[in-house]
Amino acid sequence: MKNMLQDAIAVVTKVAQNKYDTKKLDQKIISLEKKQTDQLLKLGSVVYESRINGTQIESDVIDRLCKEIEQLQNKKVALVAQRPKKQSVEKIQKPFNEQKETVYATLNRKENDLKIQRTAEGLKFLKFCPHCQTANDPDTSTCVSCGHQFR
DSSP, X not given: OHHHHHHHHHHHHHHHHHHHHHHHHHHHHHHHHHHHXXXXXXXXXXXXXXXXXXXXXXXXXXXXXXXXXXXXXHHHHHHHHHSOOOOOXXXXXXXXXXXXXXXXXXXXXXXXXXXXXXXXXXXXXXXXOTTTOOEEOTTOSBOTTTOOBOO
């Protein structure tokens, strides 16, 4: 039992670390995208101001901005390539599952299942009609909107 618990902790730790690393990469990608957008805006501003003012644009300004945009794009592509491939929980848990037989249960939703919904009074359990999706009190046997009979 102790080994199973340690294995489960190891699996959860690995999943959490993967999620953390992925979020960290995602933040770097978002930061690069923002910088790239800023550079694109600068390039557009330079071109627009030149056109409005009737002035000549120095080619080194455009070249510099285009190189910066390209460098940011290359960095972003490299970071996206580093993102871990999505793994299913079953693949990550495989060593743990091999130690003991695993039983999988399927959830079959029924129309009498209750759902939680936030209302003005707070959280409330409600029964939703499968025909019109109207929220009903959990004790009702008939939908208040369409008259559907709950089983």
